[in-house]
Amino acid sequence: MEKTTFTSEQLKKLKEAYASGILKVQLNETQMQYQDSGQLLKAIRTIEKELRTKKKPMSVVSKFNKGL
Secondary structure, three states: OOOOOOOHHHHHHHHHHHHHOOOEEEEOOEEEEOOOHHHHHHHHHHHHHHHHHHHOOOOOOOOOOOOO
């Protein structure tokens, strides 16, 4: 299964819909209909989490000790 990638523009559209009380959103060629505002909010949170994760590069810090 291929992972879906979201954009900040999609997130903006969902937030605008949520603020307006609209449950039907057009994202590119796809039209989404949410059953209630709770589902829409859950989608917003999911996209926010993915976008935060995508922006933070993973870094590794190594510490070495000679043991002396």
